[in-house]
Amino acid sequence: MKYEIKCSKCSRASPNILDFKCSCGSPLETHLHFNFEKKKVHKRNYSLWRYVSFFPYVKEKEIISLGEGWTPLVKFSDNAYFKLENLNPTGSFKDRGSTVLVSALHTLVKKAGAFISEDSSGNAGASMAAYAARAGLKARIYVPENVSGPKFNQIKFYGAEVVKVSGSRSKVAEEAQKTERGKFYVGHILHPLFRDGIRSLAYEIAEQLGWPIPERIYLPVSAGTLLLGVIKGFKHLIESNVIEAMPRIVACQTRQVSPLYHRFKNLSYTSPERITSIADALVSVNPPLLGFMVKHLREADGDAVLVEEDEIFNAFIELARKGFFVEPSSAVAYAAYKKQLKNKEASKDDKTVIILTGMGLKTILKPK
Ligand SMILES: Cc1ncc(COP(=O)(O)O)c(C=O)c1O
């Protein structure tokens, strides 16, 4: 057996690839029973699918690709690199999860004459809508009422049905999960294959740096798919004896939406009544995978940082003035890096990768 999908709590195996949670209600997790081998990388494929050998539940002829992955790793200063995930086909890192999830499922969904449903603050919805379109699948995307205009338009242009839901982010998820004839819920936050697709990002960072891994990696965290996927990828490389140690993974959050930061540092957290942060993609005040994130971040000997609104805005402007136009939510990771340098919690001598997760054209901010 090359892989298993099992419950993270009761360990029950979940043989149906369409399942998004265990019958006990807990999240599912993929377990890999094979090694990463450099010689199995398809060197002439300049997309995520150069790693097709390491996604055994996807049949090669059923891959739905828009050319995602193998994004540039650009040197920014002596030891700091940006991983340009904003350059993915729909403008965010979510395409890694979508290509893997949709490739694995589309034939089954089509055979059942069904459609997929997803809930998202914007980027994952746009991404799933695009891959559904490429696969010829019908998609219904549930979004919060205040979804950013450019993301809403993007989802609509891909041809998905969009349902706006008022209330909290959890309410949006609840609506998307409601059972309905012909509807398969494949929400990216819970579905284990979406998260699993993100592990390709760790492989790429390691390969693009020539396998010696960086000392530190900064990434923004909301629902935790990016964090968990990246940790999983590096763990797989360690277990396969391809790299020796885990880079220090730094989870970056906004003051308003920082449940992971607080739980990780054993502090209490009260979510704001209304989220007004310019980092509008980071809205999970009560993420279903929070316990999971804390466990994996601790095991990986990672760290967590919290940044203020003015720090995010300044980082966003500074990045743009240097030619990197990304979403304010992505600037959170750069703001956290700068903060740790200033506080001497990080050093300029450490080789560092900052993941720029989403493109600037998605922002609703207007220049002065
Ligand atoms: C641009 C951007 N960056 C970071 C994140 C955080 O990713 P995750 O929800 O997997 O923690 C998101 C999630 O929506 C996003 O859209």
Ligand SMILES: [Zn+2]
């Ligand atoms: Zn279970």
